[in-house]
Amino acid sequence: MQKAPFIVIEGLEGAGKTTALGYIKAWLEQNSIDYIQTREPGGTPMAEQLRDLVKAIRDNEKVTPEAELLIMYASRVQLIENVIKPAQAEGKWVIGDRHDLSSRAYQGGGRGISDSLIEPIRKAVLKGFEPDLTFYLDIPPEIGLERARARGELDRIELEQMTFFTQTRAKYLEIAQSDDKIKVINAQQPAEIVGQQLQALLTEYFKR
Numbered sequence: 001m002q003k004a005p006f007i008v009i010e011g012l013e014g015a016g017k018t019t020a021l022g023y024i025k026a027w028l029e030q031n032s033i034d035y036i037q038t039r040e041p042g043g044t045p046m047a048e049q050l051r052d053l054v055k056a057i058r059d060n061e062k063v064t065p066e067a068e069l070l071i072m073y074a075s076r077v078q079l080i081e082n083v084i085k086p087a088q089a090e091g092k093w094v095i096g097d098r099h100d101l102s103s104r105a106y107q108g109g110g111r112g113i114s115d116s117l118i119e120p121i122r123k124a125v126l127k128g129f130e131p132d133l134t135f136y137l138d139i140p141p142e143i144g145l146e147r148a149r150a151r152g153e154l155d156r157i158e159l160e161q162m163t164f165f166t167q168t169r170a171k172y173l174e175i176a177q178s179d180d181k182i183k184v185i186n187a188q189q190p191a192e193i194v195g196q197q198l199q200a201l202l203t204e205y206f207k208r
């Protein structure tokens with residue numbers, strides 16, 4: 001049996017990832033596909049603790065880009081080894097709300113950490129593990145943040161300056177351009193249109 005697919009949804013805060021997941025789940029259910037859903041950072045007891053640590057607003061301590069990066073990879077490897085790979089081995093599809101592309105875009109683009117630090121860490125930790133398909137929901141940060149603000153309180157990363165998100169978006173687009181397993185979706189369209197495009201790509205890609 002071929003390994004069950006790992007599909008990831010990516011994008012800035014408020015891009016519509018959680019909303020889009022609903023359309024992906026509907027497609028999976030229509031096709032009677034067994035799946036689990038994950039989120040990053042998080043998804044195991046320890047990784048959820050790391051999520052809380054990295055998102056907490058800290059008045060008296062600067063969180064270094066390097067510490068942030070390492071927490072993201074610690075969380076990710078816990079999730080891959082304890083949840084994603086075991087699910088795939090049982091034939092369950094895995095649908096991820098964020099994955100490695102987030103670190104490359106946020107810590108690489110937003111924080112400006114060089115590839116000479118990120119790439120060796122990625123290689124050592126992921127050992128070639130990657131999603132079968134990634135949907136990147138592209139949105140101007142001011143629109144995404146407006147939506148996220150309307151949804152509720154912002155965390156430490158969501159409170160960053162606009163340049164941080166502009167650089168993050170640029171890195172997302174740059175990486176997507178050089179990887180045909182990353183599909184760019186215009187997230188300014190109405191949610192139903194985004195959902196239809198995702199479902200059409202799933203049908204095309206997985207020939208259901």
Ligand SMILES: Nc1ncnc2c1ncn2[C@@H]1O[C@H](COP(=O)(O)OP(=O)(O)O)[C@@H](O)[C@H]1O
Nearest residue numbers: 013014015016017018019147151187189190191
């Ligand atoms: N395509 C869309 N157009 C307008 N509003 C949207 C769209 N997709 C999601 N929203 C709304 O924007 C907010 C953030 O969406 P959400 O799915 O939580 O984004 P994310 O998970 O990427 O942060 C929610 O209130 C949601 O209803």
Ligand SMILES: [Mg+2]
Nearest residue numbers: 017018019097
């Ligand atoms: Mg979300």
